[in-house]
Amino acid sequence: MDTLCVVGLGYVGLPTAIVAAQHGYTVIGYDINPNRVALINQAQPPIHEPELKERLTDVIASKRFYASTQLPKSDCFIIAVPTPLGRYCAADLTYVFAATDAIIKNLQPGNIVILESTVPVGTTDLLAKMISQKTDFIVGKDIFVAHCPERVWPSKVFHEIIYNDRVVGGVTLACAQKAAEIYKKFVQGSISTKSAPFAELVKLVENSSIDVSVALAHQVATLAEEAHIDPYELIETANKHPRVNILTPTCGVGGHCVAVDPWFLIQAYPHKTRLLQAARLVNDERPLQVITTTRDALTQWRKEHGATNCTILVLGLTYKANVDDLRESPALKIAQTLCTEKDTTILIHDPYVPQYKQEELFGSHVAHLESGLCQANIVLILVAHQPFKNLMLSPTQTLLDFSGLQLHRLQKAHYAAPHAHKQPQPTY
């Protein structure tokens, strides 16, 4: 097993291809987007991720990796394509099926096909069936098909590809074992071999578990806000209980995994997913609460200043801190909604999203951090990007911090808590 083809060069596929190349495989990255392929071959990362530029430069220079829009023959194929939400919140498997069809044409006896994309339970067995029906190969004997869900954390992708434990679910036991061999060359965590549906369910359960934990943080934040208590201080105190560990609430849940994957379970088991459904709704409702609180602060500001035109600086657009990823971002939705507010000047800034991209989305609303800060009456922090940690506001500015940075706890005097117009609870 020397050659490896990674299908889909996105947030997971590209780093996986690079790590595999750095551990001895000859890797070809296949992507249907010619611009992306060209950039990668020039060692220009199409996404922001620590270490990516250096590692990409390394494997391009050593000729262990290149990208192509032509699917090559290969000993092993790893599919890492998006599986977004389709109609009625069902998984859209278009890309997975297209990748499989493309691979089928190049299959040779002994090949291993591994699906890393997150999919509904049963999908990997379906791919095996597609292969059996469209070729003369017997899966488990001639061709080996398995699911090995990715588990990486954007901004720590390279560390996690190498050190995380993995689960490999085979269509047969031989499939699981063959696929596990592929990963053993570059994964230092443990590799469990299970059935394909087992691995599919594990992945969906993992992300649903994260969604529920985040929903709990948001539910608690909402309750604290209703009781006029600082949610961050409340959660910090609750977490002193030896069996409680509530996450830090933010402005919502985004990204391509946690906000999407629970639906694959809800779709398949509508009557057995009451908690997961509630979590999805609570997390989807969170940006609306942020918008409502911002409007409350706006009303309050106008009342206090006897003025109408107010300037709000919105800081952060991505779905998490210190990345450039806008997929399913609640901050993006909040910013877009606030832009429709009357008699309000909205300024937008995100240090990680390329300028051209920000201008594409927000035109003249885009501002530099310093000039935005000078003009703003209200500063709304939505994402805990590193550069926002040392912001200094003037005493006349209202701070609304939903990023989890908790800047207001360092700058107590300027904090307009949600329901700031009501009497807050003393915290002594």
Next chain:
Amino acid sequence: MDTLCVVGLGYVGLPTAIVAAQHGYTVIGYDINPNRVALINQAQPPIHEPELKERLTDVIASKRFYASTQLPKSDCFIIAVPTPLGRYCAADLTYVFAATDAIIKNLQPGNIVILESTVPVGTTDLLAKMISQKTDFIVGKDIFVAHCPERVWPSKVFHEIIYNDRVVGGVTLACAQKAAEIYKKFVQGSISTKSAPFAELVKLVENSSIDVSVALAHQVATLAEEAHIDPYELIETANKHPRVNILTPTCGVGGHCVAVDPWFLIQAYPHKTRLLQAARLVNDERPLQVITTTRDALTQWRKEHGATNCTILVLGLTYKANVDDLRESPALKIAQTLCTEKDTTILIHDPYVPQYKQEELFGSHVAHLESGLCQANIVLILVAHQPFKNLMLSPTQTLLDFSGLQLHRLQKAHYAAPHAHKQPQPTY
């Protein structure tokens, strides 16, 4: 501050009184139950808890503690009475109000009144109001009223009273500070001083958080069972993800806290507690799933053996492992429901619940462990009591383990998974 009166000598009050006495206070325990008071004064613990007997004997012998049905005068009063669910899932505060009324008659200037019972947000301020209205004292000046929610884990109560961090919520800042002083003598964890509503909300949030975490475990177990996958193996694998930590599913949630306290929040904020409501429903549904699975196994056993009369041994009745506490126990409800099953002999055994109590509840169903094991066709483990860890079943017996002990993973051959009649997923 030398004398301390603990009102209510139950699972929290009695250990608290003992620890306070062992740390230099002269403590009188007040309880309305004369039998309980008599037992305690003879150094006979009315409940099962490690270290209780030895510590009680110590403080009785040293005359630093005694129990009484007469409420004494005291420098400080700690209220630790039950706050069960009342009608429409509202908190029943009868015992709290009765305790407060009793204390009011004995109040002297400088006294401190601390509520440890879990209560809805606003209750402590209400007690302060009761005191102000029924006496001439000014709360915060003459009398100090605070809430200091207990955070103990049955079976580790003494360790946790001493080492856990505590939050003290005062009706005024002076109330919080005075109450904190009381705990500083015997608590080695940190003590935060907050407002009374803050402390009330923290406690409700803590237990709601635990309820949500347990509900997630049960939701995942149900999904795994639907997919014919062993839930324990699935969760073990999911927990290898660096940001996932799903608890071990059992047969439901019981006890006086986790199954009760979320309702105090749901009652107060019905439109802001969607996740907490879902968690309560998922956890309350779990015993029904256990009953259904047991019935499925019964049907399967009859089919395989061509027989009708089947003997089921039910192991464990309490709401958690290694305690005698039956409050809100799902295992108890499951056992009671199974006793109504036709053509089935139900045998019941719990090594921690006193024999007389078991016979009161289950009459002739009560069995010894060994004889029950000899007779049983199906062994249903509901609670992970220590003595069940080394059970040896014969190959003809069906094991259903919902306790979290995971005995079936050591005795694979005998495991009848939920939906055992369906084809289970291979796990390789």
